[in-house]
Amino acid sequence: MTTIDKNEIDSLPWVEKYRPNKLSKIVHHPNIIFALKKLIKKGQIPHMLFYGASGTGKTSTILATAKKLYDDDINFMVLELNASDDRGINIVREEIKEFAESRNMFKNGIKLIILDEADSMTYDAQFALRRVIEKYSYNTRFCLICNYMNKIIPAIRSRCMQFRFSPIGGESIKEYIGYICEKEEIQMTKKGEDSLVAIAKGDLRKAINLLQSVTMAFDKVTEENCYFTIGNCTPQEIEKLVKVMFDKKKNFKKKYKFLTDMITEGGFSLADILSSFHNNIVKNDILKQLSNSQIVFMFDTLSNIEDKLNYSTFEEIYIGAFVSVFVLLYDKN
Template sequence: MESAAPKPPPPPAGKSRNLPWVEKYRPQTLNDLISHQDILSTIQKFISEDRLPHLLLYGPPGTGKTSTILACAKQLYKDKEFNAMVLELNASDDRGIDVVRGPILSFASTRTIFKKGFKLVILDEADAMTQDAQNALRRVIEKFTENTRFCLICNYLSKIIPALQSRCTRFRFGPLTPELMVPRLQHVIKEEMADVSEDGMKALVTLSSGDMRRALNILQSTTMAFGKVTEDTVYTCTGHPLKSDIANILDWMLNQDFTTAYKKILELKTLKGLALHDILTEIHLFVHRGNAPLAGQHDMWSPRSNMHIHQSSL
């Protein structure tokens, strides 16, 4: 069972106030990470025994994959060694075969003057690599395993070719639970002296869906835009329909004729710039949570209901 780790120390005073909170409060050590303790303990054992294999970290965004391997790298290498021992490539870099034959091959093929036995190549969003690039990477991994370790990070395991998967130890990072997210959010709120209401905190956790990066981005954006973080300001900042909007839409659908309901929904959608996908998702959640009257739920899902709204029209 996962348990929350101690809160990380406040960021250094010298850091810029304009630094994104995601980076400002990124965990610096494995002990700072708040979830997936079973994975962290396994990786820690690999490091302590100097038997780190090639790694494949996969799962939804914002679950600690990149933070985990960066914390590992900082534990493995001192500051003066870091740049020479670690090569990190992310989404802004080329993902074709040339990057494998160029920077990766050049980095992996050169031996180090430091005491550590291997270098570390971190490939973030590896599922964006072309199949040719992945095949070329497989050969590089095979050839330079003696002095280089590779860590592939991706959201979708199915987009990594089987030959690469078989050469790595795989770890799945699942979405964070609210019980783990809330203490870390409260830590950031305290450090930034943000004004967050109880319903605002619930909205942050709900809309982030276990994605800590998204939760921090929403928190920072809402704080900068509105000052006070409440349920309404969080939903407004992210462009999601408010609960009051969904309640109105359901009321129109249940109690007014099709033409009138359609016009009102279209007007609301246009006025507030709402996405139809978000409206339908929120209606589903609203009804699923039992906020709609039972009679209304029966009417909405009845085959004879006259309340079907064509998505193409909206």
């Protein structure tokens, strides 16, 4: 590797720098990897549909598959497109059709078209794609990647072998970010590691991006630094808020002041607090102290507040509404 090449690699975002380039290095999906290796060995590559949440390895898996299939000829044999760049029918009529029809002067064999974020394509574009898939099956295979399979028309789904990518497990995320920390010589505490996993929620890409962001601002990856980087409350801060809101002895003014001070001093938004607050109370024993009518009232009102926050710039009003929920809560039986 030349010095220039090394510099180029070092300047890459870590999600690209540490993207696995072999099927054996893909994280968390042994059954999918086993099936793909078997298909490659038999030379029976079908049209494929990879679906599942963001950051679960869909794109990395098909790129590693393409590398295994074509090796140095990958640039001639594979077309990679992102459907969100052009959601209309033109992407099918032009780039996809042109590549499928073209003859390769360098290598014989089946070509591969990778269409990422396929669920962002319009229905007209998907119906056009279905016809292209049928017409060029003799020399081209398609791999569609999406988050939501229900947004892909049945006519395409039925023509593809479907692989569901589940969220990455916490231990797998820890192992991978631990590997990156070792390579990059990063110091990380146990709570920092746990925070990355908790924030990522099964999204390995999110965990890696956050890890890189934290290390650009701080010398060590800690719980506080992780939550500061994303501009959100720590679990301890949310725990304090929960205790104050459910304290029957505190009136509206005291609860309101606690929340406004927390938002002002920490630079948080109510929307961010709501998400963390919900995650805390659903796992908290405090729900056992409430009646069904109280629980229904609380979640129904909080969901309305969260929804209206998306369309409003007057956060102060909804801070008051949020606090009011926990003042009125104990009037509900």
